[in-house]
Amino acid sequence: MKIRTLMRHIREGFKNIGRNGWMTIASVGAVTTTLILVGAFLALMMNLNQMADNIEDDVEINALIDLTINQQEIQQLGNEIKQIDGVDSVVFSSKDDELNKLIDSMGENGQTWQMFEQDNPLNHVYIVRTADPQDTAPVAKKISELKGVQEVNYGQGVVEKLFEFNKYARSIGLVLIVGLLFTAIFLISNTIKITIMARSKEIGIMKLVGATNGFIRWPFFIEGMLLGILGSIIPIAIVLSGYYYLANTVSQRIHYSFVEILPYNPFAIQLSLIILAIGAVIGVWGSVMSVRKFLKV
Amino acid sequence: MILMKDVYKTYANGVTALNGINVDIKQGEFVYIVGPSGAGKSTFIRLMYREVRPTKGSIYINDVNVNEIKEKRVPLLRRDIGVVFQDFKLLPKLTVYENIAFALEVIEQPPSLIRKRVMDVLELVGLKNKARFIPDELSGGEQQRVSIARAIVNHPKIVIADEPTGNLDPDTSWGIMKILEEINDRGTTVIMATHSKEIVNTFKNRVIAIEDGLIARDEHRGDYGYEN
Numbered sequence: 185m186k187i188r189t190l191m192r193h194i195r196e197g198f199k200n201i202g203r204n205g206w207m208t209i210a211s212v213g214a215v216t217t218t219l220i221l222v223g224a225f226l227a228l229m230m231n232l233n234q235m236a237d238n239i240e241d242d243v244e245i246n247a248l249i250d251l252t253i254n255q256q257e258i259q260q261l262g263n264e265i266k267q268i269d270g271v272d273s274v275v276f277s278s279k280d281d282e283l284n285k286l287i288d289s290m291g292e293n294g295q296t297w298q299m300f301e302q303d304n305p306l307n308h309v310y311i312v313r314t315a316d317p318q319d320t321a322p323v324a325k326k327i328s329e330l331k332g333v334q335e336v337n338y339g340q341g342v343v344e345k346l347f348e349f350n351k352y353a354r355s356i357g358l359v360l361i362v363g364l365l366f367t368a369i370f371l372i373s374n375t376i377k378i379t380i381m382a383r384s385k386e387i388g389i390m391k392l393v394g395a396t397n398g399f400i401r402w403p404f405f406i407e408g409m410l411l412g413i414l415g416s417i418i419p420i421a422i423v424l425s426g427y428y429y430l431a432n433t434v435s436q437r438i439h440y441s442f443v444e445i446l447p448y449n450p451f452a453i454q455l456s457l458i459i460l461a462i463g464a465v466i467g468v469w470g471s472v473m474s475v476r477k478f479l480k481v
Numbered sequence: 482m483i484l485m486k487d488v489y490k491t492y493a494n495g496v497t498a499l500n501g502i503n504v505d506i507k508q509g510e511f512v513y514i515v516g517p518s519g520a521g522k523s524t525f526i527r528l529m530y531r532e533v534r535p536t537k538g539s540i541y542i543n544d545v546n547v548n549e550i551k552e553k554r555v556p557l558l559r560r561d562i563g564v565v566f567q568d569f570k571l572l573p574k575l576t577v578y579e580n581i582a583f584a585l586e587v588i589e590q591p592p593s594l595i596r597k598r599v600m601d602v603l604e605l606v607g608l609k610n611k612a613r614f615i616p617d618e619l620s621g622g623e624q625q626r627v628s629i630a631r632a633i634v635n636h637p638k639i640v641i642a643d644e645p646t647g648n649l650d651p652d653t654s655w656g657i658m659k660i661l662e663e664i665n666d667r668g669t670t671v672i673m674a675t676h677s678k679e680i681v682n683t684f685k686n687r688v689i690a691i692e693d694g695l696i697a698r699d700e701h702r703g704d705y706g707y708e709n
Contacts, residue, residue: 189589203574389570392532393631394560395587396553 185398193399197406201414207379208411214375215415215463218368223423223459225364229357230455231445236350240317243346245324245338248307253332258308261332265310268326270319279306307334318347365462372415373470376408380474387478397479404475405468412467413460420456427452482508482670483529483639488538490524490694498524500694502538506672508638511665513681514674515705516691522674525691526643529672530562531555542639560588563632565642569624571616571631577603578612581631588635602630606660622653629657633664640664642673646680658684681705 201208247265249258258276265274277285283304287297300306314323320338328336390400431448483506490499498521506512514522527533528540531547540547542558550558563584571580578599585595603609606626616624625645632640642661646654658680665671675681681688681704688703689696698706 186589188591189586192586386572386574389572390583390587391556392530392559392564392566392570393584393587394556395583396556399556399587 189399190402193402194406196403197410200403200407201410204379204383207382208414211372211375211379211411211467212415214372215412215467216418218371219416219419219459219463220422222361222364222368222462223419223455224426225361226458227423227427227455229361230451232357233354234446236353239346240350241313243317243320243338243343245312245314245320245327245336247310247312247327247333248335248337249309250332250334251307257332261330262310264330265312265327268323270314270316270323271312272315273313275311277309277311279304279308282306282309368462369466369469372412372466373473376411376467376470377474380404380471380478384478387475391479400479401472401475404471408467408469408471409464410467411471412463412465415467416460416463419463420459423455423459424452427455482506482510482543483672484539484541485528486539486541488528488540489536490521490528490533491536498694499528499535499691502691502694502696504689504696504699506670508670509665509668511662511671511684511686512673513686513688513703513705514672514691515676515681515688515707516697517707518676520691521694522691523643526641526672526674529639529641530559530564556587560584560635561637561639563635563637563640565625565628565632565640565645567644567647569616569628571624571627573616576613576615577608577619577627580616580627581634584631584634590635598634599630602634605633605663606630607656620653622649622656625649625653625657626660629660633669637669639670639672642671644674644676646675646677651679654680678705678707 249261253261262274262276265271283297283300283306286306287295290297310327312323312327314320320343321340324336324338324340327333387400391397428448431445434445483504485502485504488499488502489497491497500521502521502525514525516522524533528535529542529547531550534548539549542562545558547558572583575583581599581602582595585598590598599612600609603612606629608623608626608630611619611623616627619627625648629642629645632642640661645661646657649657654677661671661673662684685702688698688700688705690698690706
């Protein structure tokens with residue numbers, strides 16, 4: 185195809201948007217409504233996913249070090265832990281640090297623990313994080329088998345349930361997103377199909393005048409893409425402003441460390457691009473698939 | 482130029498439109514296709530640009546068997562034949578200018594040439610001042626002239642017209658005939674299905690009469706031969 189013909193198709197695609205007036209508005213409306221839903225749901229799911237990640241990232245293994253081993257052996261134990269597959273970081277926390285943490289976490293009641301400062305009964309601890317939180321249990325097991333480890337704590341029982349819950353939550357979220365996307369594709373391509381059906385006669389005429397299928401299809405391709413892009417403008421505006429409001433108000437009122445919503449920048453930008461891409465792809469798909477039907481004259 | 486050999490056409494609903502047609506039309510001829518309604522005139526015409534395919538027999542346009550060309554090459558065939566439709570078949574949302582230019586855009590002509598050719602042909606059909614109108618804003622006769630302009634703008638060797646004056650008043654019909662004669666004088670083969678006794682008897686040309694799917698008459702400078 186010659187460049188000027190491609191330019192002609194692009195020009196025609198733009199002109200068709202204007203020529204088809206109400207049909208354009210109907211298609212853009214369908215895209216807009218569904219993309220608002222998809223956008224809002226995506227924002228929700230991505231944030232919930234982030235929260236689940238945060239919770240999982242907070243899972244750490246506390247390896248209590250045997251009171252009987254000496255400084256050099258403690259050092260060696262630290263190195264051995266680092267060697268274990270899946271271990272991300274190993275931080276040493278002395279028994280004094282541990283006592284301070286305990287006193288801090290008790291708040292007012294912490295005072296009573298201060299009496300132990302002279303004769304600290306706690307253990308030195310290695311705080312271990314795994315690269316993938318799912319590896320916590322197996323890694324903890326390996327650590328517990330090392331010499332010089334008295335006990336391993338990682339919230340046994342609770343952590344497994346938490347991971348299980350998150351796994352289900354993610355799967356359900358994914359199914360919902362995919363379902364919503366399919367609904368969007370169906371709705372949008374149906375609306376576009378109706379608008380193109382009204383033009384099936386025109387497509388027939390074009391063919392009788394000697395236009396090839398490609399020549400007819402191209403402007404529809406461009407038009408579909410434009411419909412998708414136009415339809416994604418309002419959803420993006422709504423999602424951006426809505427999210428901006430949430431990020432600024434809600435997040436300030438909630439103080440649990442894991443309820444941390446994704447920062448406006450770059451999350452909002454990424455979400456906008458995703459919505460735009462979904463709009464454009466569905467627009468093109470709906471349009472090209474519908475034209476295909478009428479090309480057999 | 483156009484050769485039909487033993488052409489039969491039976492539609493899916495069982496109606497037989499053509500029953501063994503043999504015709505040879507030479508370059509530069511002007512041919513009327515006449516006959517009663519339902520005799521097979523439209524089928525005869527539509528076979529040539531492959532809107533309809535024969536049940537049996539062969540149709541050659543410039544030595545190419547129309548029925549044997551691949552689907553992909555059908556647009557190329559149609560570009561060599563200008564078709565004037567009874568119902569005009571104009572693109573309703575495009576202006577007169579754009580409708581005519583479309584026939585040149587499909588063959589990827591440069592914009593400067595498109596502009597010149599479209600303006601020339603608009604001059605020929607007398608619609609230069611209506612280039613920016615859309616079909617709905619034109620009278621039937623004007624729309625038919627746009628349809629003719631589109632059919633001839635890329636200088637096809639053959640122009641086929643299916644009752645181009647069918648819906649038009651006598652004055653307008655006369656105008657349309659003048660244009661078709663002028664195109665024919667330039668060497669273009671013109672094939673025209675018509676019901677108009679006046680036209681056939683006034684502008685004398687070859688007459689092929691089709692009755693019951695068969696050629697009943699084929700006369701050089703013939704008469705219409707039916708009561709209107």
